[in-house]
Amino acid sequence: MDLGWLVSTVSRALAFGVPLLWGTLGEIYAERSGVVNLGVEGMMILGAYAGFAVAQTLGHPGWGLLAAAAVGVVAAVWHAFLTVTLRANQYVSGLALTLFGLGLAGLLGRGWEGRPLRVPLGTITVPSLAEIPVLGPMLFVDQTILTYLGILLAVVLWVVLFRTRWGIAIRSVGESPATADSLGINVTVVRYLCVALGGLLAGVGGGYLSVAYRPSWTEGMTAGMGWIVIALTIFASWDPLQAIWGAFFFGALYHLSFRLQAYVSPELLKLMPYAFAILVLAVSGFGGARWRRRAPGSLGVPYVRGER
Amino acid sequence: MKRIGPFIVERRLAPPRHVVFGVSVLAVVVALLLAALVFWAYGVSPWRAYAEIGRGTLGTVDGLSDIVRRAIPLILCGVGLTLAFRAQFWNIGAEGQLLAGAVAASGVALFVPVPDGLRLPLMFLAGFGAGALWAVIPALLRVKLQVNEVISTLMMNYIMAYIVEWLVHGPWKGPTMRGFAYTDMFPTAARLPLIAGTRVHWPTLGVGVVAALVVGLILSRTRLGYEVRVVGQSPDAARYAGISFTVVLSLAMVISGGLAALAGVGEVAGIHWRLRSPSHISMGYGYTAIIVAWLARGSPIAAILTALLFGLIFAAGDLMKTTLGLPFQITGVFNGLILFSLISSDLLMYWRIRWRRRGEAWT
Amino acid sequence: MNMRKLVLVVAALTLVGLLGLGAEKIKAGFIYVGPIGDYGWTHAHDVARRIVDEKYDWLETVYIESVPEGEVETYIDQLVRQGCNVIFTTSFGFIDGTFAAAQRYPNVIFAHASGFKRAPNMATYMADFYQVYYLNGLMAGALTKTGKVGYVGAFPIPEVKRHISAFTIGVREVNPTAEVHVRWIYEWYNPAAAKEATEALIAEGCDVFAFTEDSPTVVQVAAERGLPSFGHYSPMYEFAPDYVVSGQLVHWEVIYDDFLVKIHEGIYTTRNLAHVDYWWLLAQGAVECAAVPAVVYCETACVSDTSCACCCGCCCEISPSMVVNPVYERALKDYTINHPAFGTISVYDLVFLRHNQFADPGITFDPFEGPVYDRKGNLVVPAGMWMSYDHLITMEWAAAGVAGPWPGEP
Structure with missing residues (x-):
């Protein structure tokens, strides 16, 4: 494998991995607080639609991304209302959100199909860093600002989660809400905020698709990315830093599935990312407790004060 | 316990059946009202919309048979899922298991030399086997390697879809299909009989109803059913009682996946008569069945009813496209609304509202 | 016209x-x-x-x-x-x-x-479209500098294979050493897959693109890198006015x-x-074969002003179709070859000459005119023969010059 291969693979992995990274970071926070949101696909597609429609109307991609974030929050808060306040089944509520989001975005987006975005979010070249041989073209050209923001965000979210009081609050709500409650942490508020953050990030991930990655709106353009996000969350052991590797690793796999077509059967390559997700989880299961990916203790369980 | 005006609201642990039923119906009604808003927004009078849907689905033989036809795969997948869900095993993989059954049945139909009379039974058997095998993998992964089943079953749906894609584009591509990606048509002996004048493949329907009864019996009358319930309700108790998770979850998934696979057999042998692109074999039946099973609250018999309800929704979606000229995406919105309203009503069942008795204090 | x-x-x-x-x-x-x-x-x-x-x-x-x-x-x-x-x-x-x-x-x-x-x-x-793809191929062959033309294919079925082979025959007619690199996305419609397939082809050195996918993704991605492409199915000129050379319109x-x-x-x-x-x-x-179809205008009262194409026999073209994007006219005129049938000729002229041969009701040329060899060296169309209709709609072989996977290759 010559350097050209490496450069293009890493570069494409970064570009394709962005929506996965943003989505995964959001889902990590939601799940750390004890709420599974299978509606990532729905929030992403709504974000993609809103991002395009607003960016097209107002003529600036920044507004589009803001709108995508806002729509993501609204969808996520709805999920939080159902699962935290009404204590509905989280899996079913998430599935419903995906179903509803795909339908609604498709419905609203009918008039916007097949038009290029007037002003897409451009790619940037990082000054001077781009000049570095190999690393420059690999990491510092052809990326949008969201690639770097995403990585920065992952670091920040890691620090918050593991090095601050807020992080302790979030994790304790996810592990044992009753204990957290007795310590005076408002379980409901923490869960609402974490799920809303999840929606915000998923919305931006979707907005990236329609505003930067492929600046136009097409129905179903998230094409199953939301599900990959769900897998990546576990893949990353609910750790924002590991999400970086996970997301870009999946990005690389997706790129390679087209790159390697000349050598390996295309159908085999297309199922590779999915098989890989299972394989990695299984292998980490082999490795004993140290490698085991342990989910937050009360993931998926609604909290009712005074029970358990 | 809470007091709201003259009412007392108190919690109950196990809602009686009529409350479950009543609240579920209420939820569907609320969803219909919400959907009416969508119709109205599209300039279609809700009255007319519901009248057309009612007439087109429940009012004609064609419509009724269409509901039943759509409900067949939902019954089989849904019944299987009730069992898995009772064990708290989140099998999102009915879609892939359904496809596994379709693949096995197609293989038998096209390539295995057997006497005509045995071909269909063998297709069902092979289908069940393939689905069971495909479904037992996530069960073992979960028990042995702690792999989350939501992920493994979901990912395996994609993997099976690509396997089907590979088969129809590669080794199984039919010589008579002029290069298009379909297998050849099944021989007549591999096609299921239909109720005359409809597309209802009644043998699969029969299998579905029997499966519902059998799974109902398993759950209520057998040791396996008891163990499934214990594993689902209280894993700690199960561990204490020495119940083998490996055996219980594996058996539950063999049945769950096997039944979903039978739905796939029914689709290829009763509707398509060939293997084709996965998105055209199943209209997302495996995913819809999750809702069917959940709505049935873990009762296989009730799953028949909820499957029919979603068969009706599928058929209504068709009508919205044709008669009312609404865009097809509206079906997704519609299903989402129904689901939302159903799950929001969940809480309602666990609370009882009654008049405050005179002089009653509240705590 | x-x-x-x-x-x-x-x-x-x-x-x-x-x-x-x-x-x-x-x-x-x-x-x-x-x-x-x-x-x-x-x-x-x-x-x-x-x-x-x-x-x-x-x-x-x-x-x-x-x-x-x-x-x-x-x-x-x-x-x-x-x-x-x-x-x-x-x-x-x-x-x-x-x-x-x-x-x-x-x-x-x-x-x-x-x-x-x-x-x-x-x-x-x-x-x-196979004639149109052939015409597009002629232009692609003249425009590639790396000798690698990229093709993003939907499904490996005879229809798409026929189009890729016709396209490749066109490329090779003007550029005998060029190759057409193919990637499949296994979907008629998947913008993300089309984008990554295009990026993969770009990474391999392809610098001109054609495709079969129901979105303008390939055109947009190529244009971002300043590379020309051919629109598919619907007019895609507006997505990248400087980079859509021509295209297939139905x-x-x-x-x-x-x-x-x-x-x-x-x-x-x-x-x-x-x-x-x-x-x-x-x-x-x-x-x-065009980047932009003709705009037709009706002079007198029409049933509708939105689609007045030939509604009342009173139409006149206000702009003819753009067969070749003017941006590429110079490059195609400057690229001359020594053609066995026409002698020294520019690709620009060759495109129109072939176009006229196709447009003539008594068609006098076919892209698959024998001798045609597949990429394994087998003679698939004997010298002087044309392919039958049945052969056309069932063809599975790949023309010489196609590179990359070819599921179902005989």
């Missing part, structure tokens, strides 16, 4: 139709496999439907989008119940359902796109128009369609 001629013929036919002694109204139903917003196959059929719908007052049309292949019979039932007496089904996968329905409804006329099963009341029709309305008018006049009935198979190419105007 033979638009003017077409206009006259159609106008004359319409007149005959109007006099057609109380001919009944036609209600035509269209069944689509995808959403009408897909910007490709289904979109093109729907544009054509709207054009014929507005053109004839004896015609009423309805459509149903996103119909799964196994469900087509259910929808045909509903259309018949609604009173449709002509039904078009526009996907190969609808073949058995349509055929079965044709038996069940002997008084309804069916037409199935891209299939091969016919009945007394069921015709087949197809507008094919005009299903030409076929629908002909078919429906003949039904209206009583030429086609429910008893004589068993041999009616439209296989329409450049000569019939069912397809077009």
Whole structure:
């Protein structure tokens, strides 16, 4: 494998991995607080639609991304209302959100199909860093600002989660809400905020698709990315830093599935990312407790004060 | 316990059946009202919309048979899922298991030399086997390697879809299909009989109803059913009682996946008569069945009813496209609304509202 | 352009139709496999439907989008119940359902796109691009600097394989050492996959692109890198005005128009369609090689101002179609080759020369004119021979010059 291969693979992995990274970071926070949101696909597609429609109307991609974030929050808060306040089944509520989001975005987006975005979010070249041989073209050209923001965000979210009081609050709500409650942490508020953050990030991930990655709106353009996000969350052991590797690793796999077509059967390559997700989880299961990916203790369980 | 005006609201642990039923119906009604808003927004009078849907689905033989036809795969997948869900095993993989059954049945139909009379039974058997095998993998992964089943079953749906894609584009591509990606048509002996004048493949329907009864019996009358319930309700108790998770979850998934696979057999042998692109074999039946099973609250018999309800929704979606000229995406919105309203009503069942008795204090 | 001629013929036919002694109204139903917003196959059929719908007052049309292949019979039932007496089904996968329905409804006329099963009341029709791809290939061969042309293919089926091979033959005619690198995405419509496939081809050094996918993704991605491409199915010039060289455009309305008018006049009935198979190419105007189609304008009152294409025999073109993007005119004129048949000739001239050969009703040239060798060196079309229709629609081999995976290669 010559350097050209490496450069293009890493570069494409970064570009394709962005929506996965943003989505995964959001889902990590939601799940750390004890709420599974299978509606990532729905929030992403709504974000993609809103991002395009607003960016097209107002003529600036920044507004589009803001709108995508806002729509993501609204969808996520709805999920939080159902699962935290009404204590509905989280899996079913998430599935419903995906179903509803795909339908609604498709419905609203009918008039916007097949038009290029007037002003897409451009790619940037990082000054001077781009000049570095190999690393420059690999990491510092052809990326949008969201690639770097995403990585920065992952670091920040890691620090918050593991090095601050807020992080302790979030994790304790996810592990044992009753204990957290007795310590005076408002379980409901923490869960609402974490799920809303999840929606915000998923919305931006979707907005990236329609505003930067492929600046136009097409129905179903998230094409199953939301599900990959769900897998990546576990893949990353609910750790924002590991999400970086996970997301870009999946990005690389997706790129390679087209790159390697000349050598390996295309159908085999297309199922590779999915098989890989299972394989990695299984292998980490082999490795004993140290490698085991342990989910937050009360993931998926609604909290009712005074029970358990 | 809470007091709201003259009412007392108190919690109950196990809602009686009529409350479950009543609240579920209420939820569907609320969803219909919400959907009416969508119709109205599209300039279609809700009255007319519901009248057309009612007439087109429940009012004609064609419509009724269409509901039943759509409900067949939902019954089989849904019944299987009730069992898995009772064990708290989140099998999102009915879609892939359904496809596994379709693949096995197609293989038998096209390539295995057997006497005509045995071909269909063998297709069902092979289908069940393939689905069971495909479904037992996530069960073992979960028990042995702690792999989350939501992920493994979901990912395996994609993997099976690509396997089907590979088969129809590669080794199984039919010589008579002029290069298009379909297998050849099944021989007549591999096609299921239909109720005359409809597309209802009644043998699969029969299998579905029997499966519902059998799974109902398993759950209520057998040791396996008891163990499934214990594993689902209280894993700690199960561990204490020495119940083998490996055996219980594996058996539950063999049945769950096997039944979903039978739905796939029914689709290829009763509707398509060939293997084709996965998105055209199943209209997302495996995913819809999750809702069917959940709505049935873990009762296989009730799953028949909820499957029919979603068969009706599928058929209504068709009508919205044709008669009312609404865009097809509206079906997704519609299903989402129904689901939302159903799950929001969940809480309602666990609370009882009654008049405050005179002089009653509240705590 | 033979638009003017077409206009006259159609106008004359319409007149005959109007006099057609109380001919009944036609209600035509269209069944689509995808959403009408897909910007490709289904979109093109729907544009054509709207054009014929507005053109004839004896015609009423309805459509149903996103119909799964196994469900087509259910929808045909509903259309018949609604009173449709002509039904078009526009996907190969609808073949058995349509055929079965044709038996069940002997008084309804069916037409199935891209299939091969016919009945007394069921015709087949197809507008094919292989000549257009060949013309695009000539231009691509002249424009590539790396000698690698990229092609993003949807599915490895004969239709797409035929187009890639025709394209490659064009590329090789002007650039004998160039290669066409192919990547498959296994979907008719998947923008993300199309984008990454294009990026993979760019990483391998491809610098000109053609594709089969129902979105303008490949055009957009190539343009971001400053690389030229050829639009597919719908006009894609506006997505990248400086980079769309030319493209393949379809005009299903030409076929629908002909078919429906003949039904209206009583030429086609429910008893004589068993041999009616439209296989329409450049000569019939069912397809077009252009970056932008002609804009047609009506001088006098029209039924509608949105689609006045040939509505009243009073149309005139206000802008002819853009066969070659002017940005690339110079490059194509400067690229001259020594052609065995025409001597020294620029690719620009060669494109128009071949175009005229195709457009001539007595076509005098075919891209697959023998001798043609596949990429394994087998002679697949003997010298001086043309491929039969059956061979064309079932071809699985890859022309010499195609690089990359080729599932089902003999």
